[in-house]
Amino acid sequence: MAVGPFGIDPVIWAVLRLLIALVLAVLLVLNGALLQIYLERKVQAIIQDRYGPLHVGPFGLLQTFADALKLLGKEDVRARLTDSAFFIAAPAIVFAPMLASFVVLPFSKDFTGMDRNIGLLYLTTLGSMTVLGIVIAGWASNNKYSLIGGLRSAGQLISYEVPQILALVTVVLAVGSMSMVAITESQPGPLVNVLVLPLAFVTYFIAALAETNRAPFDLPEAESELVAGFLTEYSGMRWGVFFLAEYGEVTVVCAIMTTLWFGGWHGPGVDAVPALGILWFTLKTYAFVIAFMWIRATLPRLRIDQLMGFCWKVLIPIALTNILATAVLLLAYPGQLWPVAIVNWLGVAFLVFGLPFMQKRRLGRFRGRVRAATLA
Amino acid sequence: MPDYNLSYFYVFAFFAFAAIFVTILLTLSRFIAPRKPSLEKLKTYESGEEPVGQAWGRYPTHFYVFALLFVVFDVEVVFLFPWAVLFRTLGWYGLVEMVIFIAILVAGLFYAWRKGALRWY
Secondary structure (H helix, E strand, O other): OOOOHHHOOHHHHHHHHHHHHHHHHHHHHHHHHHHHHHHHHHHHHHHOOOOOOOOOOHHHOOHHHHHHHHHHOOOOOOOOOOOHHHHHHHHHHHHHHHHHHHHHOEEEOOEEOOOOOOHHHHHHHHHHHHHHHHHHHHHHOOOHHHHHHHHHHHHHHHHHHHHHHHHHHHHHHHHOOOOHHHHHHOOOOOOOHHHHOHHHHHHHHHHHHHHOOOOOOOHHHOHHHHOOHHHOOOOHHHHHHHHHHHHHHHHHHHHHHHHHHOOOOOOOOOOOOOOHHHHHHHHHHHHHHHHHHHHHHHOOOOOHHHHHHHHHHHHHHHHHHHHHHHHHHHHHOOOOOHHHHHHHHHHHHHHHHHHHHHHHHHHHHHHHHHHHHHHO | OHHHHHHHHHHHHHHHHHHHHHHHHHHHHHHHOOOOOOOOOOOOOOOOOOOOOOOOOOOOOHHHHHHHHHHHHHHHHHHHHHHHHOHHHHHHHHHHHHHHHHHHHHHHHHHHHHOOOOOOO
16 A cells, blocks of 8 residues: 555555645745835835834734734625625636636745646746736625726736746746746856846846736726725725735736746755755745835826836837747757847847837937927 | 645646635625615716616727737747757757748738737727
């Protein structure tokens, strides 16, 4: 008879493992949300030269905990004209795919919920399911702000999903596997994927900001235009579940970036102490989370037409070109990565310097036309 | 293959557990939170004004256009993933096939672009 790890019966071990994974995932989401809200307030406070939460607990650490308790005690108001069934279901529909994403995240070599060869495809599938919940929430609220917010969100999420997935395809091309563990193991040394495929990383990073509704792409909940977007009619813990899901989503996206481009759990001392991998993975993930906050504190929000235009006219053509260029170079120079790296870095240079330059010239021409029109 | 089925069981278990977890949170809040509904409170929010009609009405069609474009590209991606995994085995033959496939799609994107489908009014 087969015996599982620790001498436990394999069937019992499978159930036990599942339970452990479930509890850990929920704890991760809850703690992650608490920590991220605290970090968000502190990081923005530091950037804006303020103190941030200070009074509850040491360094204000217990502030978010108090906020969470308060949220639990808030009245759950549901307007009379809402579509009850969908209104109630929407938070769960947003929350479930986010939680299920944690199954394939490779925290460490032996610390992965499940490692399937379809890992990345699975993650993208779950990522796109969030849209459903948001559209349902917007529609079921029967509120004009919610409806516009929900539809905008649908437009934004489905549009930015395309460059996001195309960026993932580039990595799959270079690595040759969709398993998260295999992708991590393919980059053990200092030569992580971001040095070879920086353009795919930049594309993914921008698209991920939009996918998680983070500034400067937070149009679905643009406070100054749409009150709170699809969240307008939600209050109390129902709103809290959306909030949890949003921060969980940020964690998932940052973990994907860590795995695909930054070597996942690899770091100094991992070979000797495998448990260190969890620490490295978490640190890298949170570095991205803080980068997201930094961007939120720095950049103003885009307009909806700029948002959609940037996705379809800039990101998608760049991502498609990148896939083809990477494929051709990988086949033309088998076993060598430097041609891919050079082309990718040139692409990044174009995105960072060339595009603003082109935009500036277009603006100059436009201004010239306006001036000519006023003079005539 | 039991291991294969097991991983799908994991996914379903996570979905089920998420639903249960959300229910637990909401039930907990139901016991703790006050419930004092009033006619004014249960009105739909509309910047403090009396709501005018319902929100379930007509809305602009460009959302629909973008959704169509998205479906096209999302289906494309489904074909791209298996090719990317088997990319080295398929070699130049697979690459040329993919270039043709992507070229047709890019032509479609370009057509939509020229037709103004990507413009947001």
